[in-house]
Amino acid sequence: MVKTLSRRSLIRGASALTAGGVLDLTLVNLAFGQGGAQPDFTFAYISDSHIQHVKGTKFVRNWDRGLKRAVAECNLLNPKPDFVVFGGDLAQLGKKEELDHGLELLSPLRYDVKYVLGEHDYYLDLGEYWADKISPHYYSWDHKGVHFITLNSIVTHDEWTNKWSSGEERMGVMAGLDDPRGSPFMVGAAQRQWLANDLAKIPKSTPVVVFSHSPLQKIFKNWNFWTDDAEEVQALLAPFDKVTVIYGHVHQIQYNQIGNISFHSVMATAWPWPYPESYSQAENYLPVITVPMNRADPFHERDATGWQFIDVQTGNLAINYSLPDNSPRRVAFNPETGMPEDSEFETRSIPPQKHF
Numbered sequence: 001m002v003k004t005l006s007r008r009s010l011i012r013g014a015s016a017l018t019a020g021g022v023l024d025l026t027l028v029n030l031a032f033g034q035g036g037a038q039p040d041f042t043f044a045y046i047s048d049s050h051i052q053h054v055k056g057t058k059f060v061r062n063w064d065r066g067l068k069r070a071v072a073e074c075n076l077l078n079p080k081p082d083f084v085v086f087g088g089d090l091a092q093l094g095k096k097e098e099l100d101h102g103l104e105l106l107s108p109l110r111y112d113v114k115y116v117l118g119e120h121d122y123y124l125d126l127g128e129y130w131a132d133k134i135s136p137h138y139y140s141w142d143h144k145g146v147h148f149i150t151l152n153s154i155v156t157h158d159e160w161t162n163k164w165s166s167g168e169e170r171m172g173v174m175a176g177l178d179d180p181r182g183s184p185f186m187v188g189a190a191q192r193q194w195l196a197n198d199l200a201k202i203p204k205s206t207p208v209v210v211f212s213h214s215p216l217q218k219i220f221k222n223w224n225f226w227t228d229d230a231e232e233v234q235a236l237l238a239p240f241d242k243v244t245v246i247y248g249h250v251h252q253i254q255y256n257q258i259g260n261i262s263f264h265s266v267m268a269t270a271w272p273w274p275y276p277e278s279y280s281q282a283e284n285y286l287p288v289i290t291v292p293m294n295r296a297d298p299f300h301e302r303d304a305t306g307w308q309f310i311d312v313q314t315g316n317l318a319i320n321y322s323l324p325d326n327s328p329r330r331v332a333f334n335p336e337t338g339m340p341e342d343s344e345f346e347t348r349s350i351p352p353q354k355h356f
């Protein structure tokens, strides 16, 4: 059964908030179809807020505003989400001030929050404060028949991690999108072993939803739109009937299908990144089925930060993106073709894309 939630049904009494604005969150609806044994439910997704400390009690206001708005909208959602996922990059430079302030901005949420670790949260102290105050770096849980897994996909080689004279220096390098001194992200052997053990406990028919910060696929290495051991992680997920990976980090709409795995990105509350091919002639592998968003208006503070809700039919997701001053987007899994598609947007002009 196709279950599409209208924006109106989701946002109750939100007209004041939506006027001229952006809703920076994702609502995911898991619908198991007519006669299914599992109850439908929803969850919301907020990501990449990049809360940035200036000095004293001052923080970059634009990034604060994006997160505040998402939290406010989330509390107005109808139906209410069962929980909220924060998709990583809560902080800009991993500072305690930034993480504390981010948590304070998230604190009005009336739901349980699940956290994904981003590189901007990690590389100052290697996630020590995060683990102490916020969340384990990776974990799994079951909810109404779905197995959820959160991975830390932004670790890298020990030699790189340990070579810096200070955490600040390391964080500064990894925080740059285009810094050639950076290092590729990965899930790593230890966590892959944990994942294999975790997956061994569930039937292959159980829908699996994985949250990561970086894409668990290879799109553009220079910006770490990339996870170096993506194929190994995909191989662990391959035996399951229905798998969806949701990731942040890229601050733009992307979607893909590799074997049994559907991939969807979520939007940032802070700012949009350009598509790699619009910025650089360097080799990139934007998935051939992804139709890029319109170019963001640099004079529009919140343009291309958007919001989206997602409905899932029998374990496959459809993401509905609502973008200020742009046409809404719906990227839905098509059971006939076996991949996510945006049938409405795909009829428009499609820029040339490289095949992966």
Ligand SMILES: [Fe+2]
Residues within 6 Å of the ligand: 048, 050, 088, 089, 118, 249, 250, 251, 268
């Ligand atoms: Fe980010």
Ligand SMILES: [Fe+2]
Residues within 6 Å of the ligand: 089, 118, 119, 120, 213, 248, 249, 250
């Ligand atoms: Fe990131």
